[in-house]
């Protein structure tokens with residue numbers, strides 16, 4: 398079980414092995430649920446009542462708690478607990494669980510080492526943070542890394558990591574420090590790379606700016622269901638911060654983001670990387686962003702190279718971070734043939 402969700406006192410769900418199920422457990426009444434919520438949030442020095450009906454907090458063991466009570470929660474108090482994973486998955490785990498292929502992993506590793514700006518996209522609980530953590534593990538130890546999150550979830554093992562966490566407003570409603578504040582501050586800390594746990598607001602504009610001003614190799618996640626939807630989502634987030642014509646936003650996105658990694662929860666509960674795409678520029682005629690899939694899930698069962706060669710592929714080959722065969726679909730990371738016919742799409746250059 399990695400998640401517990403109290404929807405109503407007699408309606409408690411758990412997520413077990415990726416699937417939601419009714420737990421069969423119950424609290425006696427909403428009053429009892431509410432007093433349990435009070436006890437849990439008191440542990441971390443927080444209070445919940447009618448005037449502050451919402452608490453989002455991290456427990457001493459690292460688990461994430463969200464509690465919301467009436468009048469915000471119409472049907473009664475709700476509690477959501479995400480247990481802190483005792484161990485974060487590695488890329489090998491993701492390959493083992495068929496969430497990633499060896500070839501895809503090799504390609505992403507090369508992208509991270511060669512300082513591509515990567516954006517991980519997926520729905521709620523699809524494994525965005527997990528993927529961000531795995532990708533971060535490829536960052537060379539010599540780099541100065543700053544991580545920024547609402548609640549610290551990333552577990553980086555490099556030596557030189559500055560970990561920043563946002564702070565909610567106090568009872569008087571002041572003293573809040575947002576992701577946005579922390580990204581701005583991080584830029585003054587001479588980072589090599591900035592990793593933002595999730596962009597869900599105005600900070601998207603600061604993140605794009607950071608990526609555009611020499612902090613190559615930065616990474617973040619957004620909530621979207623496809624590489625194409627990421628662009629729509631980023632437009633909305635940027636517009637929360639500044640009035641900008643969509644064309645300018647697209648230009649910023651095009652120069653900031655190199656690679657989009659899409660994660661999807663498949664029917665049956667398996668989470669899989671379903672798309673790895675390049676943001677390859679802007680079409681001079683239509684002014685639309687050009688997005689090319691480098692890998693996708695065309696046959697619905699496995700992530701496969703499309704045959705498209707990203708515009709930045711040459712340095713990856715020269716630096717021996719990648720063998721071209723991976724992108725043709727002839728070989729997997731172990732170098733052996735995967736026994737399937739090569740991708741039907743003929744490899745082609747950008748354009």
Ligand SMILES: Nc1ncnc2c1ncn2[C@@H]1O[C@H](COP(=O)(O)OP(=O)(O)OP(=O)(O)O)[C@@H](O)[C@H]1O
Pocket residue numbers: 399415482486491494496519520521522523524525526527528667668669
């Ligand atoms: N590839 C995977 N296969 C199976 N379980 C996974 C996979 N990736 C992540 N999980 C598990 O799913 C849960 C959610 O993962 P994670 O926190 O990475 O998702 P998220 O998309 O960041 O969620 P949120 O939208 O809440 O930020 C965790 O318990 C994690 O261990």
Ligand SMILES: [Mg+2]
Pocket residue numbers: 525526527595
């Ligand atoms: Mg997350």
